[in-house]
Amino acid sequence: MHSIILATAIRLLLPLMLLFSLFLLLRGHNEPGGGFVGGLVVAAAFALYTLAHGAHEGRRMLRIDPLRLVAIGLLIALCSGLLPLLAGLPFLTGLWSSLPAPVIGHAGTPLLFDLGVYLLVAGMALLIIFTLMEES
């Protein structure tokens, strides 16, 4: 299925959706949003791109193997839990910087954890989508 409307629209929509997903991820701690839904938006953006241009183009645009994205996400989430161990605190204790930052409020390991979730969810959804698309 090839649709010119979709192909043209997604070229503009893709960066916007990626930006939006980052926005969701970063504001998630204070406003509706978060890593999970952010990751889903990434997946939806690339899914639409893949529908318009095919799986090969989709993979090229993503640049990174979604399987690797899953692994990296899990690793980041795990590392965010391991960091407090260095400070002598229990696994997964939240560490926070005292400096306020725009949009996110404070930076801390929970944000890193959320980043891991974000990457993993996006990777997982794209892994399935790409594999299914390539089968046809």
Added chain:
Amino acid sequence: MLLTLLLAIPLGLFAWFALQIGPVAAGQVLQAALPWIPSLGVTLSFRVDGLGLLFALLISGIGALVLLYASSYLHDHPHLDRFYGYLLSFMAAMLGTVLAGDLITLFVFWELTGICSFLLIGFDYRQEASRRAALQALLVTGAGGLALLAGIILLAKAAGSSDLAVILASGDQIRNHNLYLPILLLLLAGAFTKSAQFPFQFWLPGAMAAPTPVSAYLHSATMVKLGVFLLARFAPALGGTDSWFVWLTAVGGITLLLGAARAVLRTDLKQILAWTTVSALGMLTFLLGIGTPLAVTAALLLLTVHALYKSALFLAAGAVDHGTGTREVNRLGGLAPAMPQVALTAGLAALSMAGLLPFSGFIAKELFYEATLHAPVVPWLLSAVALAGNSLTVAAALLAGYLPFYGTLRDGSLHPHRVDLRLWLPPLVPALIGLLVGLFPGGFGTLLLAPAVAQVAGAQLPVALALWHGFGPVLLLSLATLGSGICLFLLCRRWGLLQRLPGWDTEQLYDLLLERLPGCASSVTLRLQSGNLRYYLMAVTGVAVALMAATLFTSSTGTLQLPMPDGSLHEWLTALVILAGALFATITSSRLAAVAALGVVGYGVALIYIIFGAPDLAMTQFCIETLSIILFVLVLHKLPHFTLLSTTRSRLRDLTVALGIGSVMTMLVWRAVSQPLVPSLSTWFMEQSLPAGHGRNVVNVILVDFRALDTLGEITVLAVAALGVYGMLKPRSGKGGTD
């Protein structure tokens, strides 16, 4: 150099244990404990008492001799260093078991001995027979170990503590406990498998595939005696009952007769010795079953005497094997001039085994008969069993200790040569000690045997060993034993053809079990893992529905209240849309339409989230719905046209399952809303979100901070699921596309 260093370990241990003889004989119990799992009351504790010390001396002493012997016996083996490692690990495990002061400690070391035994039996792992024997020993003793674990857990429960001192002191409480019989049978299962009692006797002769030093050490002197040790250890807590007497004397009696009878029908030296070991272990169980102080003394003396002469005989058999290249008694003979020291050793050990006068074996046999003659019940039957077993043992002793060394060499092609000092000295030492104990029994009796007997019998008893017991029925029995034993030996030589009796053994049951088990397992697996997704779903949901329904009906506290439907128009409309979508999805015959209808249901639910103030959930739900529909579309267009393949019956079944889930969930929600919610949890999260989690979005703070461990678990599941999907789909996608 390496050998000297290694020898220093068992010799040092032996010296240390020898220094403890005095204090322990004075009634002292040395103890040491480290907290291990304090919350469960488990400590790593050790105690050196009479029984443990007797074993510890045997283990470290014979261990040192075997180590020296192995350095020559296996000197050209490429893995000699590995052998040393296994042997010393085994020694540590053995010492840990016999000196354990806590049930858990005892069990852990007990299992370690089994693992070391596996490694040692399978030392020549390139030979199939070795691997098979190793696995057999591991499976049999490992199964017994599991029974033992269950037994000691129950025992700790019955005694209220896993500390050995407490358990040994609360014998009456345990014997009157209603779990007494299960405890006894489970412990017996552990002891009988380890000590190769009927019907588990087959693994011990099989384990002769191990190198001879291993057979001498593990499978005659030490490890196989652990079962007997266990019985002796727990005799104060479990012994003295009718079931104890019946089980131990019956199983011990069968084992001693079976082992001795099989021993005289073998021609391989190691097999003869292995079966007499089985027989001796039977005797020990038998004696502990009788349980009188006299029988306990006889058992512990026989145990020591047996360890001494049997390790000597095994090591001598290994030296014969090394010097001639065979262990077949039919081919050997007249080796005494070629290897005089080995012949001397074997002669001394065999005389002790046969129970001749100045040897310690004589005292053990006299005590054995005295114990059976003074047994509280059926003394004549017990004495007859003892007489039969001992006569056969005499015949076996002649087979193993006389036949290879005297007379003429039966196979002219053999060229016996002298053996190294390290091959004849180690067996000579225990053989001589066996003689010394016989000549000076008093000191051994008071210093080593009496404290051990006191531990087993539960009371301090005078143990006065003497070589000469005077004339009486016991001496008559001893003479009868010798006479019939020599007759049996001559008969065996005459009827050389008896060697290949059709032997039905319980080993065939083991083989059958091992053969059938994989088939049985795969048929069960095929039934449970049919590979059909709808059955998996049905099983999962069916179980969930059944459990929830059972809980709902049994715990009907409070009344059900139908909440007042006070929704406004748009809420009703949303509900209507969801219902219509669900209904349409079930009746449409177009897959795409069904997927779209399901999407409508999903979006409707998301709308409800928005209406009731959960924007996070709604957002996620929208994304999930969108992505699912994309996925569905990708899959659906590959499927053939829709045709109705299911029968009415199976559709009715599906309808039942679906209605079951729906109604149970409805009931659950209804029940939930009928009860006033406990607000403390949600209030706590609301209050703590900003100060503790630095975030105003409570849902997100819960996900990434308060309950981050749950989330970590969930995303791990997601990652694994993704891998699963990838693995399932990938091989079928294009042949070139492998990345």
